Amino acid sequence: MTSDEWRALSQFPLVPLAIPVGLGREYRVTQAGVDAAHRLTEQIWRKQENYRQTVARPEFNRLSFQAIGETIQNCRSHLPSDVGDDGNTTVGDLFFAAMAADFVRNLDRLADAARPDVDRHIPCHLFHTSQGVPLFSVGPVELLPRANWIARYVKNADQLGHIRQVESGQIRYDQLRDQAHERNSDRELHTAWQVLSALRNFEWVATIRMQGHELSQSHYKASIIIGLVLDAIGLRFQAEDARRFTKAGRQHLFAEDRLATSADGSFLKGTSVQMPGLGSAPGALAAKMQAERPFLDAVGKVLHAYVAGRQTGRGPHLVERWANALYWVGEARREASDFMAVVKYGCAADGLSGAGGDAVAMTTFAEAALNPKAQAATQGSISIADAVTKVYRDGRNKLAHGEMAGLFEDLSGTRAIGDALLVALFDEVTFELAAVIEQRPEILTLSEKHAYRALEARLKQRP
Known part of the structure; x- marks a missing residue:
């Protein structure tokens, strides 16, 4: 079959019928081959809860297809030694059992390589900086004021210097951004801009250690768990105040311009704004959060059990x-x-x-x-x-x-x-x-x- 004939088999021209091997190589197959690879991938996905918890589905599909390709590539080692005169031979169940074992090993190896331990950081709005609420933890989640987070996690001195210039008001954020995008700008400057870009104007950062998760899945789960923490903190406040606890990726507060016209054609304009973060009398919220420590400790114990259970299955x-x-x-x-x-x-x-x-x-x-x-x-x-x-x-x-x-x-x-x-x-x-x-x-x-x-x-x- 020529390349053109093979490409014509695909219903989607931009998605060739192939099983990847790695390093840009692949096995060209028919639709039946791709369907078989999808069936095997689906079977493993449904059977292995630990994969469903720690790897996002699109990434798992990619890893499974690569494991299949590597298994086919190395299957020659399992062929019988008594090849016939015509170059053909018959394989039995032992050959396919050996290939199945290879596939499991390949998939486990690829999945383990794709599941590093990382600290996930989700910017949040909690209490205004003027309230002086110190950093605190709720179970596996630590919540740090912006300045504390920068001091702890920005370890490179050059990056820290650039960030502190913006934080102290020596230069504006857009100036740092423009410098970072100049030709031949240094790496530390660009990284500093990336960090500030991620933090945006959030005054707090929530951090959780995610162990053995593929990167997109670790972010998804971290965001959900941190959202639960914000909701639990919100339970100790009136609903109107709890609404103002926000996090990156869940922006429910809104600002809108309202426009109407009267019967005589005049424009009527208005606005509606919900502001994030809580403020109060000096020291009031710091004292309140200290008083809420028993409840937050109880929440932390439940969340620890939830996170531990969801590492490989359910809590x-x-x-x-x-x-x-x-x-x-x-x-x-x-x-x-x-x-x-x-x-x-x-x-x-x-x-x-x-x-x-x-x-x-x-x-x-x-x-x-x-x-x-x-x-x-x-x-x-x-x-x-x-x-x-x-x-x-x-x-x-x-x-x-x-x-x-x-x-x-x-x-x-x-x-x-x-x-x-x-x-x-x-x-x-x-x-x-x-x-x-x-x-x-x-x-x-x-x-x-x-x-x-x-x-x-x-x-x-x-x-």
Whole structure:
């Protein structure tokens, strides 16, 4: 088959039918060969949870195809020695078993080489620098003010000098950028510009050590985990303040210009801006964060279990549900629409309680967490059962299923109930789950049903 004939076989001219070997070499194959390589890749992907956790799917496809190519290239060593007079021979199951073993070894080697240990850095907005909140950690995540991060991680003296010139105001950022792009500019200058470009105007940087992950996957997972940390910190603040905690890659705050015309043709102009980061009276937020240390330590213990489990598979079921529910709460608090926020609060309540859509079980769990002594609701307050009904039955279910109009309805009251309910639940459940991890880890090995029963029992037994 000529090259032109082979290229004509591909349905996509820019994607040739080939199995790569490395160093720019490849085996030309038909569509059947590519399909077989894809089937093998899919089988390994579904079977090996550690690959799914540590390698992004597109990168895994590339590594698998290269491992297949290397296996074919080296298969001659497994051919029988008794070749016939015509140069042909027959191979049996042992030959293919040897090739399968080679493929596994090749894939493991290539994957290991693609999974370095790195510290991932995600710029954030937390507290304004003027607040003087010192660096702190939440489980595997360390949060550093911008100046502290630069002092710790920019180790090259020349790079540090360039960066500090900008940070101190000696030169502007755009001047450094222009210098870095000049012909024959030195490498340290260009690296300094790259660092400042990544930091942008963020005042904090969150850092987590990602071990044994392919680079794109390590960034994705680090960003998710750091997002959970910001959401957990936000639980100790009002929703309006928590909304202002942002991170690179998740910019939900907005600034927009608004334009209209009146009946006489005059232009009406307006703007709306949400500002990131929190400020307060001098020293107030530093004192608050110190007071919140017990809760953040409990969050850290749960996150350690989550990160450890997600290294090669899943975390314990109670931990997985806690993490997913925390994500839902964060999304609900950032949501511009009351309609969507109520749905997300309902999802969080369902996930955290392990109720599986059973509002009665959800209520039982919430009462165990928030009212273990079954005290009557005080006058003027809403009962826990009514709160669950309002948020889940009358809120999430009817909105998600289209039984109730939502887009232009006033759901601010239901949204406020949802936020209060979930914040209160996380206040109680996080401490108890951290205690389970530290004191009774065997509970995490039970079936999900029995683990939740044990957690509810512990919640009810609290003084």
